[in-house]
Amino acid sequence: LYDFSVFEGSSRLIERGISVYEDIFKKIGIEISKTDKSITLKGRLKSSEYTVTGNISSQFISGLLFALPLLDGDSKITVIPPVESKPYIDITLSVLKEFGIEIAKDGENSYLVKGNQKYCPKNMTVTGDWSNSAVFFALNALGADIDILGLSENSLQGDKIITEYIKILKEENPLIDISSCPDLAPVLFALAAVQGGAEFIGTRRLKIKESDRAEAMKEELAKFGIKTEIYENRVVICNGTLKPPKCAISSHNDHRIVMACAMLLTKTGGIIEDCGAISKSYPNFFEVLSSLGAEVSYET
Structure with a gap:
């Protein structure tokens, strides 16, 4: 312009x-x-x-x-x-x-x-964020009992499909297409790592996010003892036993990686380095996680 x-x-x-x-x-x-x-x-x-x-x-x-x-x-x-x-x-x-x-x-x-249009100011109420809520739905799938409020079932947000995908992960040999909801990939990968593995298709665009999210999750899941296989447009999270990481988890400067790995650390304990990336979408994420009963401390 x-x-x-x-x-x-x-x-x-x-x-x-x-x-x-x-x-x-x-x-x-x-x-x-x-x-x-x-x-x-x-x-x-x-x-x-x-x-x-x-x-x-x-x-x-x-x-x-x-x-x-x-x-x-x-x-x-x-x-x-x-x-x-x-x-x-x-x-x-x-x-x-x-x-x-x-x-x-x-x-x-x-x-x-049409050209020559003008934006008209108005007051709006913004509905809840399904993308940021995904980690709490995943925690519930792992046994938590979190009330997730403010979300609309009629929302146009594609990431509301998280509830359906969590159901699919409970099936035998789950296959999930994330081409229309790439922001859900890290949390779904993490949940699959706990629940016996899964195959994901439509993963090609994960390379152009805040990090290369497939490679980032492969690197971090390996620290938990979980193997990940990456193909051109497909990612396989292999069946394995989640183990406490022996070294710090990297955020890869990606807020979605932070949330996904924080979810796993509620099961194993551990450290996430450079977790300030969370401020992009959910600055008080760790305060909320702590309020739900997770033990969270900060190191400088």
């Missing part, structure tokens, strides 16, 4: 792929340059017809949906299937509608966006 913009962030954030935007921006004359900790844009977004790959990240689609209504002309977004994390696109459309933005669907995977 501006002629010149600079975005600064951690090196991990900057290295996460933005190839979708690079391809789009190149076609409309926007220049992109990157350093280890910044991305610079020169040139303005234009109303146009955009074609976006749907199996990399829904965030690219959401970004266009937020920005295009503010331009002078009308635009169209066509998403090339398969469309992964589609619930996040649905949430984006719902939020935009709440703030007065009109976007019409044109078939299953295309969106018509």
Whole structure:
């Protein structure tokens, strides 16, 4: 929306792929340059017809949906299937509608966006977060008795499927597709490690999260004595006996890894290093965990 913009962030954030935007921006004359900790844009977004790959990240689609209504002309977004994390696109459309933005669907995977629109301020009540609640559902599956409040069964959040996936993990030879809910992967991997293993498909995009979540969980589960096998688009958590880790658990600077491993440590005890990553989504997570009866102490 501006002629010149600079975005600064951690090196991990900057290295996460933005190839979708690079391809789009190149076609409309926007220049992109990157350093280890910044991305610079020169040139303005234009109303146009955009074609976006749907199996990399829904965030690219959401970004266009937020920005295009503010331009002078009308635009169209066509998403090339398969469309992964589609619930996040649905949430984006719902939020935009709440703030007065009109976007019409044109078939299953295309969106018509009128230009010259304005966001209208309003008061809203935000529903509970199914993604952050997943660890508590998992703890309940391990024998806890936690009342999880403030969640809506009618929510558009894709991660509400956590309750169904926990049921599947109790079945023989469980198989779970996480292509539409990659944020659940670490907690589900951890729960599978306790409950006899499982196979997960749709795991390819775990590489481009705050950490490479499949590799990160493989490394940490090994400390608990659990073997993990990683394939191109599949992860297998092998059957094994959970053991107390003999060394500290790494957060991999990823809030989801922190929560997943903290859940396992309630069973074995141990240390998580650099757990400040939890502040990204749940700053008081360990205070809540402590209030539920877990013994939590901090080392400096």
